[in-house]
Amino acid sequence: MRQYFAIFILALILVFSSCRTDFDTVASTGDLKFSRDTVYLDTVFKNIGSSTYQLKVYNRSKNDISIPIIQLKKGLSSKYRMTVDGMAGNNGKIFKDVTLLAKDSLYIFIETTADITDANPTDFLYTDEIEFDSGVNLQKVALVTLIQDAVFLYPNQNPDGTKEKIKIEGKDVDGFYLNENDPENGNELIFTKQKPYVIYGYAGVSENKTVIFEAGARVHFHANSGLYIGDKASLQINGTASTTEKLENEVIFEGDRLESLYSDIPGQWKSVLFANGSMNHNINHLTLKNAVVGLDFKNPYNNITIQNTQIYNCVEYGILAQNAQITGENIVINYAGLASLSCVYGGNYKFTHCTFNNNWSTPSQFSVSLSNSLTGAVPESNALAQATFNNCIIYGSSTNEFNLNKNSNSPFVYQLNNCLLKFSSSSTNPLYQFKTDTEHYNNIILNENPKFYKPSENKFNIDKTSAAFAKGNQVYLIPLDILGIARTSPPDLGAYQSQDFPK
Missing domain, CATH: 2.60.40.10 (Immunoglobulins)
Incomplete structure (x- = not known):
């Protein structure tokens, strides 16, 4: 009897609950x-x-x-x-x-x-x-x-449905060679400011060809895409100084996601890769950001000139130079997972009035790393004929932002003149005797704050309170800074002439 009564009560509850109007709208x-x-x-x-x-x-x-x-x-x-x-x-x-x-x-x-x-x-x-x-x-x-609107550059589709490929470092990758007589785009070796360009896959420059980027050109790379400068091919970037924060005269390389969410996300595209034997490269007023490796030089044939160039937010390196010859002036690099500037397997380098910083979020990265060796190479070491830094800033968020990897089997020649350097730990290593080793270090400002304006926003301007103010040597003077502003005497260190910060 109690069992039937319990069933009766349960039925009443179900009836009344089904009549509730809580969810009537x-x-x-x-x-x-x-x-x-x-x-x-x-x-x-x-x-x-x-x-x-x-x-x-x-x-x-x-x-x-x-x-x-x-x-x-x-x-x-x-x-x-x-x-x-x-x-x-x-x-x-x-x-x-x-x-x-x-x-x-x-x-x-x-x-x-x-x-x-x-x-x-x-x-x-x-x-x-x-x-x-x-x-x-x-x-x-x-x-x-x-x-x-944009000019879209991409690999063709083959009759079998596969994409066109080019060979890079012995591997077939999705890509195509820029055509100076393309029936739709005209001369693809000249990038103008008329429309932005969107590149899918690797855009290659073939042997004996030169790709030219005119002032104001905008190039957007899709995921896993890049620019490949082949053997005996050349790159000319002809940007000029801009007068506004829109960088209207800069040449800009970045990803193809334009939303503000993506403005500072590293690794959206691959790299500008310079092949073994590429030659005659001149880069002026380039802003490159959000790549895996910004500029990747693999045994280029002769001297490379890089001026007034900014590289930000690269997963691995801002500049990776393997046995290259680079003359760099007014370069700024920040945020790189391994090193802002890495020169490996020797080479010949001269950097003047550059700001190499690295605020990557881990403690193991460097701003500048030099090496005369390369794992797996035959031979594994190669002469570092020269690595000279004049009136530069080498700074960042790590304890030590300067790294030297010397293989005694090959020459290892380096010198820092009038540079501000962050290297906070004491070291008995003879490579890092900044105060006593006058063969390699002259007038080094060690572990003093350059007081950059807004480094988290990649603004590395300084003012008169900076430790880099008026500490340069007139002998190494580059007359104009990265913004085209005349430098004073004695000059400031780094890529920027000091100014009063906006209030």
Whole structure:
């Protein structure tokens, strides 16, 4: 009997619970609140998908509500797509009878893929609206995206469906050689500022060809892509000084994600790789960022000139030089997982008025590393004929930012003149006797703070309070700094002439 009574009570509970109205909804009355009234999806290249952006929708009322419709104003033809609380709706465009509980919220995630022809021809903006409900209860949130036209360079597809490949260091990689008579793009060996360029795979420069980047050129590399300067090929980067922070006259190499989220993420593309036997390279006013290795020199044939160049946020190296000959002036490098500047397997180097810094997040990286050896090479050592640093700053977040790896089987010649250097640990190693070894070190400022303006933002300007102020030697003077500002006498150390910082 007690068993039947218990079943009876359970049945009553189920009946009454099924009659609860806790989750009954009322129609939306147009009182929704939003985390923003306009969603800007940043700039995208034509036909390249954007990142995903978020809109939060709030129900501030005491009632559970039903929103009859959430839709894009342009409907199924819209180039935007959404998910609403994880639901895909009708092709990501139209959602019906969406429930939103009292004092609760829901998330809408928005993306776009649009062509330049979809945008307004006067301002290249593609716009739409998210509509909530209709009639007197209609509420809207605007969507805005800037669509940027570009020249796209990529490997062709072979008849068998595979991609075109080129050989780099003995390996076949997705890539193509730039064509000076391309039927669609014209001369692909000359990069202008008329449109940005987007490169997929490795863009190669073939033997006896020269690739030229004119002032203001913008080059965006897709993931795992890069630029390959082949045997007997040359690179000429002809940027000039800019007058604004937009760097309008710089040549800029970076990834192809334009959203602000990606502005400082390392490793978005591979490298500018200089092959064994490449020759006659001149680089002026280049800004390169977010690569794996920025400039990668593998036994180039003759001298390389690098001037007024900035390299940031590389997973491994800013500059990796293997048995190279480099003359560098007004170079700034920061954030590299292994070393900002690494010169291996010997070579011949002269750097003047450069700022080598490394604020990578681990304690094991260097700003400058020099070596006359290379693991696995035959022979494994090679002469470091010269490595001279004049009026430079070598600094960063590690205890020691200067590394020497000497193999006694080959010459190892180096000298630092009027440099600010961070090397905080005491060492009995004869390579690091900064105060007593006058053959290798002259007028070294050791472990004093250069007081960079904003190093976390890659702004390495200094002012009169810096330990690098007026500590340079006039003998090594480069008349203009990296910004084109005249240096005073005696000059400051590093790539920047001192100025008063903005208040």
